[in-house]
Amino acid sequence: MEEIGHFINGQRVAGKSGRTADVFNPATGEVTAKVALATTAELQEAVAIAEKAQVGWAKTNPQRRARVMMKFVSLLHRDMDKLASKLSAEHGKTFPDAKGDVIRGLEVAEFCIGAPHMMKGEFTEGAGPGIDMYSMRQPLGVVAGITPFNFPAMIPMWKFCVAIAAGNSFILKPSERNPSVPMMLAELMQEAGLPDGVLNVVNGDKEAVDAILDDPIIQAVGFVGSTAIAEYVYTRGTASGKRVQCFGGAKNHMLIMPDADLDQAADALVGAGFGAAGERCMAISVAVPVGQETADRLIEKLIPRVEALKVGPYTAGDDVDFGPVITPQARDRILGLVNSGVEQGAKLVVDGRDFKLQGYENGNFVGPCLFDNATKDMDIYKEEIFGPVLTVVRAENYEEALSLPMDHEYGNGTAIFTRDGDTARDFASRINIGMVGINVPIPVPLAYHTFGGWKRSGFGDLNQHGPDGFKFYTRTKTVTSRWPSGVKEGAEFSIPTMG
Ligand code: NAD
Numbered sequence: 001m002e003e004i005g006h007f008i009n010g011q012r013v014a015g016k017s018g019r020t021a022d023v024f025n026p027a028t029g030e031v032t033a034k035v036a037l038a039t040t041a042e043l044q045e046a047v048a049i050a051e052k053a054q055v056g057w058a059k060t061n062p063q064r065r066a067r068v069m070m071k072f073v074s075l076l077h078r079d080m081d082k083l084a085s086k087l088s089a090e091h092g093k094t095f096p097d098a099k100g101d102v103i104r105g106l107e108v109a110e111f112c113i114g115a116p117h118m119m120k121g122e123f124t125e126g127a128g129p130g131i132d133m134y135s136m137r138q139p140l141g142v143v144a145g146i147t148p149f150n151f152p153a154m155i156p157m158w159k160f161c162v163a164i165a166a167g168n169s170f171i172l173k174p175s176e177r178n179p180s181v182p183m184m185l186a187e188l189m190q191e192a193g194l195p196d197g198v199l200n201v202v203n204g205d206k207e208a209v210d211a212i213l214d215d216p217i218i219q220a221v222g223f224v225g226s227t228a229i230a231e232y233v234y235t236r237g238t239a240s241g242k243r244v245q246c247f248g249g250a251k252n253h254m255l256i257m258p259d260a261d262l263d264q265a266a267d268a269l270v271g272a273g274f275g276a277a278g279e280r281c282m283a284i285s286v287a288v289p290v291g292q293e294t295a296d297r298l299i300e301k302l303i304p305r306v307e308a309l310k311v312g313p314y315t316a317g318d319d320v321d322f323g324p325v326i327t328p329q330a331r332d333r334i335l336g337l338v339n340s341g342v343e344q345g346a347k348l349v350v351d352g353r354d355f356k357l358q359g360y361e362n363g364n365f366v367g368p369c370l371f372d373n374a375t376k377d378m379d380i381y382k383e384e385i386f387g388p389v390l391t392v393v394r395a396e397n398y399e400e401a402l403s404l405p406m407d408h409e410y411g412n413g414t415a416i417f418t419r420d421g422d423t424a425r426d427f428a429s430r431i432n433i434g435m436v437g438i439n440v441p442i443p444v445p446l447a448y449h450t451f452g453g454w455k456r457s458g459f460g461d462l463n464q465h466g467p468d469g470f471k472f473y474t475r476t477k478t479v480t481s482r483w484p485s486g487v488k489e490g491a492e493f494s495i496p497t498m499g
Helices: 040-059 064-080 079-093 093-113 154-164 182-191 206-214 227-240 262-278 292-307 314-319 329-345 400-408 421-430 467-470
Strands: 002-004 004-007 011-013 019-023 032-036 123-128 130-138 142-146 169-173 199-201 218-224 243-247 252-256 284-287 347-350 369-373 388-392 413-417 435-438 476-481
Touching: 004 040, 004 182, 019 347, 040 130, 040 169, 040 199, 040 206, 064 079, 064 093, 064 154, 064 182, 079 093, 079 182, 079 314, 093 154, 093 169, 093 314, 142 154, 142 206, 154 182, 154 218, 154 467, 169 206, 169 476, 182 199, 182 218, 206 218, 218 227, 227 243, 252 262, 262 284, 262 292, 262 413, 284 292, 284 314, 284 400, 292 347, 292 369, 314 388, 329 347, 329 388, 347 467, 413 421, 421 435, 467 476
Parallel strands: 002 032, 142 169, 142 218, 169 199, 218 243, 252 284, 252 413, 284 388, 369 388, 413 435
Antiparallel strands: 004 011, 004 199, 019 032, 123 130, 130 476, 347 369
């Protein structure tokens, strides 16, 4: 049995705690590896190494640092299939979807090749008599990222590419459910020329997370995961004086206006609702058709599409639309919520609860489920299901439809399908949600823009990657400079003004 340890000081090392977690193939239920769970002392050792390594790395000129990212991008292309198949084996998502996971991270590495530009400060010549003023962006030192299971390549890269390109050293604590790909990414960064100790992967669970949050050397923590843990990490991390950004769960609504192309809307809903078995923070989980006629026509188009979805292991190639969910506990939770929807009066028009796949009886498969006539008070509406379940909530008019995502506690993503520019514009302007799609169901911003939800989908300020990512992992110093020739005689007792 493979035992996955940690990646510290440029190499794989065995865990010392004696504690491990099983890593599963979610399609077969078989244990494929064991991952070490770090102690506080192991985390602290990694931090001490990262702290030493950061000094030289910060002094390396930004262009040289960017060249490591350039090489890293080419290595990701070289190893794409290897990374994607390992990712599928530990996550369960299809092979093309796993490649997408790697590519969306690679795009952030590409963006970071421009780090020298992002790190430039500002300069004002002659801000006062003989006085120049300039600002510089400096790395924070040792920073950390704590990441979820659902994008084991993309989200670690969102974090470490930006932080490292900015001159920090990094501690990554990936999800214990699928640690292999993060370890492979660290090896590729090393192969790309990153000095030892700048990127360290410490595998673990709550003990490692708490050690990160309490560590006095770690200056900033970027977290992505469920809302309860996001809030916990934010509270504890900021209480110990760190800069913290935490991104949490979601309940993404898509409004379908009567003038929308309903075939396009139905295709979009099926892809965005069921892709990756619904285990995406940007999945559409609620469809809100406006008007009864739109709702009836939409349901008519959705049912055959949902019934035709092909569920299976990633090894079945193109014959599969989505794979298993991550754990048996996740499957039981999803099925429990679907049962609650039926009990609370929603109409389950496609029922995937009894889905079974011959030869994969121990896999965590859930068949696609489609609810109609759900209402705001039901658990299937209030909670993030994070499974292959799409819920239709009917609204009489646009204002009622708009109020649903507005009033929901989550604010990650949303979309509207319409042909009317005024409605789309009004929606984009008024909605209190971080990422908005107009006839685009999964509006994940590209690497050079920034990603982040509002309300209980995001804690702290500044988004991930793009310019905000660089702001998060750096701090600004502003220098006011005057040379002796510009100094007037005598002490000044009033606050200096440049007027
Ligand atoms: P999770 O909260 O269970 O785990 C995330 C990380 O926190 C992992 O590294 C895990 O080891 C750690 N963790 C878990 N329990 C902990 C505890 N009690 N104390 C300290 N640390 C703990 O999340 P998950 O199940 O891996 O991921 C799915 C969730 O992530 C969903 O809610 C999804 O919406 C969300 N997500 C959000 C975004 C976003 O950008 N908003 C992106 C992807 C996923």
